[in-house]
Amino acid sequence: QVQLVESGGALVQAGGSLRLSCAASGIIFSAYDMGWYRQAPGKQRELVAFITKGGTTNYSDSVKGRFTISRDNAKNTVYLEMNSLKPEDTAVYYCHAWAGRSGYWGQGTQVTVSS
Numbered sequence: 001q002v003q004l005v006e007s008g009g010a011l012v013q014a015g016g017s018l019r020l021s022c023a024a025s026g027i028i029f030s031a032y033d034m035g036w037y038r039q040a041p042g043k044q045r046e047l048v049a050f051i052t053k054g055g056t057t058n059y060s061d062s063v064k065g066r067f068t069i070s071r072d073n074a075k076n077t078v079y080l081e082m083n084s085l086k087p088e089d090t091a092v093y094y095c096h097a098w099a100g101r102s103g104y105w106g107q108g109t110q111v112t113v114s115s
Contacts, residue, residue: 002026002104004095009109012085016113020080022095022106029076032099036069036080038091038111045094049080053099063089085113 008020020036035050049059049069057069068081078095090113095106 002097004097004104004106006093006095006106006109009093009111011112011114014085014087014113014115016085017081017083018085018111020082020093020095020109020111022078022080024076024078024095024097027097027099027102027104029071029097030073032097034069034071034078035096035098036078037094037096038089039094039108040088040091043091048093051078082111085111087113087115089113 003025004022006022008018010018012018031053033052036048037045038048039045047060048063049067051057051069051071066084071078092108092110094108097104
């Protein structure tokens with residue numbers, strides 16, 4: 001049974017920082033590319049950042065320079081370090097794992113940034 005469990009979401013003031021974690025089980029974590037997506041109310045889910053199984057990273061323009069994605073294969077965990085948070089970063093953040101045709105989602109964690 002595959003599980004992706006996100007944690008770390010919270011209410012934070014603008015300019016603050018948070019670190020999200022996503023712990024994976026039931027998959028060979030090191031074989032999966034991992035990503036963080038977010039969905040704000042009334043908006044489509046969008047890709048925030050991803051990290052390949054080889055460690056290559058990519059970011060959306062809206063978070064580049066503020067967010068950092070990383071992974072710890074020994075802990076089967078992917079992280080999203082978020083700095084200089086803005087109210088427009090408010091959303092539910094989802095973890096995604098994919099390899100070939102296999103893809104899995106976590107249940108999401110709420111991040112709310114107050115102005």
